Amino acid sequence: MRMVDLIEKKRDGKALTREEIRFIIDGYVGGEIKDYQMSAWAMAVFYQGMNAEETAELTLAMAESGEQLDLSTLEGKFVDKHSTGGVGDKTTLILAPMVAACGVPVAKMSGRGLGHTGGTIDKLSSIPGFQVELERASFLSQVERIGLAVMSQSGNLVPADKKLYALRDVTATVDSIPLIASSIMSKKIAAGAQGIVLDVKYGSGAFMKDLNAARTLAEAMVQIGNSLGRRTVALLSDMEQPLGRAVGNSLEVLEAIDTLQGQGPADLVEVCLELGAWMLVAGEKAPNAAAGIEVVREALESGAAWEKFLELVKVQGGDVQAVQEKRLAVSAERVPFPAPQAGYVQKVDARTVGNLAMVLGAGRETKESAIDLGAGVIVRKKAGKWVEAGETLLELYSADEKKMAAGLSLAREAVTLGAEPPEHKPLIAEVIL
Amino acid sequence: MRMVDLIEKKRDGKALTREEIRFIIDGYVGGEIKDYQMSAWAMAVFYQGMNAEETAELTLAMAESGEQLDLSTLEGKFVDKHSTGGVGDKTTLILAPMVAACGVPVAKMSGRGLGHTGGTIDKLSSIPGFQVELERASFLSQVERIGLAVMSQSGNLVPADKKLYALRDVTATVDSIPLIASSIMSKKIAAGAQGIVLDVKYGSGAFMKDLNAARTLAEAMVQIGNSLGRRTVALLSDMEQPLGRAVGNSLEVLEAIDTLQGQGPADLVEVCLELGAWMLVAGEKAPNAAAGIEVVREALESGAAWEKFLELVKVQGGDVQAVQEKRLAVSAERVPFPAPQAGYVQKVDARTVGNLAMVLGAGRETKESAIDLGAGVIVRKKAGKWVEAGETLLELYSADEKKMAAGLSLAREAVTLGAEPPEHKPLIAEVIL
Numbered sequence: 001m002r003m004v005d006l007i008e009k010k011r012d013g014k015a016l017t018r019e020e021i022r023f024i025i026d027g028y029v030g031g032e033i034k035d036y037q038m039s040a041w042a043m044a045v046f047y048q049g050m051n052a053e054e055t056a057e058l059t060l061a062m063a064e065s066g067e068q069l070d071l072s073t074l075e076g077k078f079v080d081k082h083s084t085g086g087v088g089d090k091t092t093l094i095l096a097p098m099v100a101a102c103g104v105p106v107a108k109m110s111g112r113g114l115g116h117t118g119g120t121i122d123k124l125s126s127i128p129g130f131q132v133e134l135e136r137a138s139f140l141s142q143v144e145r146i147g148l149a150v151m152s153q154s155g156n157l158v159p160a161d162k163k164l165y166a167l168r169d170v171t172a173t174v175d176s177i178p179l180i181a182s183s184i185m186s187k188k189i190a191a192g193a194q195g196i197v198l199d200v201k202y203g204s205g206a207f208m209k210d211l212n213a214a215r216t217l218a219e220a221m222v223q224i225g226n227s228l229g230r231r232t233v234a235l236l237s238d239m240e241q242p243l244g245r246a247v248g249n250s251l252e253v254l255e256a257i258d259t260l261q262g263q264g265p266a267d268l269v270e271v272c273l274e275l276g277a278w279m280l281v282a283g284e285k286a287p288n289a290a291a292g293i294e295v296v297r298e299a300l301e302s303g304a305a306w307e308k309f310l311e312l313v314k315v316q317g318g319d320v321q322a323v324q325e326k327r328l329a330v331s332a333e334r335v336p337f338p339a340p341q342a343g344y345v346q347k348v349d350a351r352t353v354g355n356l357a358m359v360l361g362a363g364r365e366t367k368e369s370a371i372d373l374g375a376g377v378i379v380r381k382k383a384g385k386w387v388e389a390g391e392t393l394l395e396l397y398s399a400d401e402k403k404m405a406a407g408l409s410l411a412r413e414a415v416t417l418g419a420e421p422p423e424h425k426p427l428i429a430e431v432i433l
Numbered sequence: 434m435r436m437v438d439l440i441e442k443k444r445d446g447k448a449l450t451r452e453e454i455r456f457i458i459d460g461y462v463g464g465e466i467k468d469y470q471m472s473a474w475a476m477a478v479f480y481q482g483m484n485a486e487e488t489a490e491l492t493l494a495m496a497e498s499g500e501q502l503d504l505s506t507l508e509g510k511f512v513d514k515h516s517t518g519g520v521g522d523k524t525t526l527i528l529a530p531m532v533a534a535c536g537v538p539v540a541k542m543s544g545r546g547l548g549h550t551g552g553t554i555d556k557l558s559s560i561p562g563f564q565v566e567l568e569r570a571s572f573l574s575q576v577e578r579i580g581l582a583v584m585s586q587s588g589n590l591v592p593a594d595k596k597l598y599a600l601r602d603v604t605a606t607v608d609s610i611p612l613i614a615s616s617i618m619s620k621k622i623a624a625g626a627q628g629i630v631l632d633v634k635y636g637s638g639a640f641m642k643d644l645n646a647a648r649t650l651a652e653a654m655v656q657i658g659n660s661l662g663r664r665t666v667a668l669l670s671d672m673e674q675p676l677g678r679a680v681g682n683s684l685e686v687l688e689a690i691d692t693l694q695g696q697g698p699a700d701l702v703e704v705c706l707e708l709g710a711w712m713l714v715a716g717e718k719a720p721n722a723a724a725g726i727e728v729v730r731e732a733l734e735s736g737a738a739w740e741k742f743l744e745l746v747k748v749q750g751g752d753v754q755a756v757q758e759k760r761l762a763v764s765a766e767r768v769p770f771p772a773p774q775a776g777y778v779q780k781v782d783a784r785t786v787g788n789l790a791m792v793l794g795a796g797r798e799t800k801e802s803a804i805d806l807g808a809g810v811i812v813r814k815k816a817g818k819w820v821e822a823g824e825t826l827l828e829l830y831s832a833d834e835k836k837m838a839a840g841l842s843l844a845r846e847a848v849t850l851g852a853e854p855p856e857h858k859p860l861i862a863e864v865i866l
Contacts, residue, residue: 036471
């Protein structure tokens with residue numbers, strides 16, 4: 001088998017076999033297939049696509065390219081959740097203890113944030129003492145013991161994806177549904193997922209800008225998961241405006257604590273309950289989403305989810321008292337951004353708020369950037385609310401005067417006011433099974 | 434400017450500017466742009482094509498990527514001829530002295546053969562003593578002195594093409610008209626051509642298998658040449674069967690000598706006269722092809738072309754007496770391949786005859802292969818001839834018994850016989866101006 005022939009085959013629109021896809025991925029990871037052949041192949045895939053079988057084979061070949069987590073010995077079916085990334089997306093902080101409290105084990109490997117979307121690992125780092133770097137063995141034994149552990153993603157998980165993604169990034173071959181879908185799904189499968197719940201976001205703050213594109217990606221991922229024997233469900237959720245009110249690491253953890261204590265903003269609670277319900281379904285702890293919702297709601301309202309969260313903090317070395325007393329490091333400098341006139345909030349643009357949080361110091365522009373865990377934005381008025389002139393729309397948090405000035409300038413573009421209330425849009429547009 | 438953005442621009446079907454194309458070629462030759470970006474870009478070009486301006490800019494950027502020959506000081510307009518490669522194509526050996534005898538200077542840089550098509554440099558090497566490696570300065574002074582020189586292609590001519598072609602070869606991006614056209618034309622322009630005559634062959638023995646594909650390539654090259662101020666003409670010529678009778682290095686030189694002495698096969702003479710006539714037109718030595726034909730025919734029939742050939746052999750160190758006495762090394766082992774039954778020759782498949790010559794030892798399978806200058810095939814009966822059973826169709830020449838046996842086996846596939854004569858097809862289908 002020669003890579004040049006496989007590039008030509010894909011170039012001419014033919015489907016690759018299982019053996020051919022294995023040859024490509026194994027050869028690429030092994031170094032026999034060069035970057036220049038892989039990038040030409042990725043460009044051919046960009047134009048010609050891959051069918052469902054090819055995409056599933058690609059996912060599996062990548063998942064098996066490095067270390068894999070075997071969670072089949074755990075009691076209960078391990079369900080992983082993945083979000084395609086959004087602004088103010090702290091659902092993992094709430095969902096993980098919530099479903100763990102319902103008996104679905106959670107062994108979560110998460111990433112750090114990049115660009116305008118935050119990462120769960122950064123958020124957890126804002127809890128004093130919380131350890132995100134765990135040994136593989138203690139990670140697994142913790143899941144066995146308390147049903148819940150969260151760690152920073154391991155270096156040798158899916159090396160094929162790591163190498164291919166870096167290549168795609170510099171060769172204009174990122175925007176390909178089968179390549180995006182297999183990249184995401186390979187990591188879930190290598191992490192041992194037996195069921196997978198996907199939160200595919202669409203809108204200005206999301207990777208996918210519109211609902212149709214999000215649906216296409218969601219369908220591709222659900223097809224991969226199901227064809228590889230992992231029960232997979234995708235929710236298409238709105239990311240036109242930030243989820244909840246808080247954007248920024250400590251601020252989001254504080255909002256997650258509020259939510260776990262029954263005081264969360266409505267949109268955040270709704271998304272968490274829906275995702276949690278589907279995780280119970282995928283984990284065979286609930287017959288359907290309606291029944292699942294009742295179970296997760298009970299876990300939230302009874303305080304069981306909150307207790308599980310405190311247990312997680314304690315076991316991973318975090319300062320439980322600080323969490324209970326909500327003493328997290330938040331920038332002392334807080335500047336309100338007022339409404340320039342009265343009106344209905346038409347739109348709080350998620351992308352702009354994400355960039356605003358980044359400008360204030362909460363996000364990374366490059367992988368090497370340091371972040372300010374205490375910086376961020378609180379959205380005081382979300383779409384649909386009436387505001388009077390001078391009422392606070394946003395609260396900006398930053399430790400740096402220059403960043404605050406840049407933030408205040410950007411804040412003007414974040415909120416649109418108008419005479420009529422905006423059209424109401426559902427938070428979760430569709431469920432793809 | 435970033436290469437990833439230029440890949441994306443081409444990927445999305447947009448035209449690149451002059452500056453962008455320069456950035457790509459200069460960056461690639463300079464090593465700032467990596468192979469993996471270049472191959473992704475080439476694949477995008479495969480799908481999206483390039484418009485006439487882009488293709489001309491690409492050609493010029495490549496032509497200027499290394500050394501260039503300046504022939505503007507020569508008396509007369511220097512016209513280069515290029516053939517896209519065929520089986521039994523010894524036209525350069527005849528054309529070069531013929532048009533030089535008519536006052537059009539010929540400074541020919543030629544390549545070695547690869548695969549089933551031969552190279553002029555290999556053919557000339559079968560003349561004892563003939564030097565094909567010349568210093569640049571002596572090459573040019575020879576052209577000034579006798580109007581004619583032939584040398585092996587210089588290493589630093591169009592390094593961009595050399596590097597890009599090697600990359601395309603292993604990334605399934607060879608089959609792209611703008612990339613093929615710019616590759617060929619950049620070499621002609623770097624070699625100093627002021628006028629260009631292209632022999633674009635179509636048929637089983639050619640790079641382009643059908644007339645339409647050949648026409649598309651020819652039109653792209655003519656457009657490049659004319660838009661860069663080089664008068665360019667392309668002839669579309671038939672390569673369904675070999676040109677002339679001889680295929681193999683010494684055998685082809687002997688046929689070229691016959692032709693220069695007025696004893697050439699009709700098809701070879703016709704192609705040489707047509708190409709020569711257009712070279713005179715491009716070199717402004719004839720007002721049109723009809724007038725040009727008369728001039729080159731006179732050069733052939735008067736012996737002027739033959740005298741010029743002998744002068745070339747002498748000046749470049751070849752054994753003139755051996756040439757005059759036709760004493761070139763030809764394999765002693767000659768085996769006739771007879772017609773298995775009587776019939777009209779329907780077809781002498783050029784590709785098969787080319788492969789047959791290669792099997793007998795006349796061609797290279799890889800760049801490193803050694804070749805047997807004395808091996809090859811003589812086609813005794815070409816398409817349209819009536820043969821009796823047992824009459825010789827082909828004569829096989831090889832120094833090696835095993836190769837001869839393999840050749841005899843392959844020879845059966847080379848000639849098709851039938852009850853009716855085949856349809857007559859013109860040797861030169863079209864002229865593209």
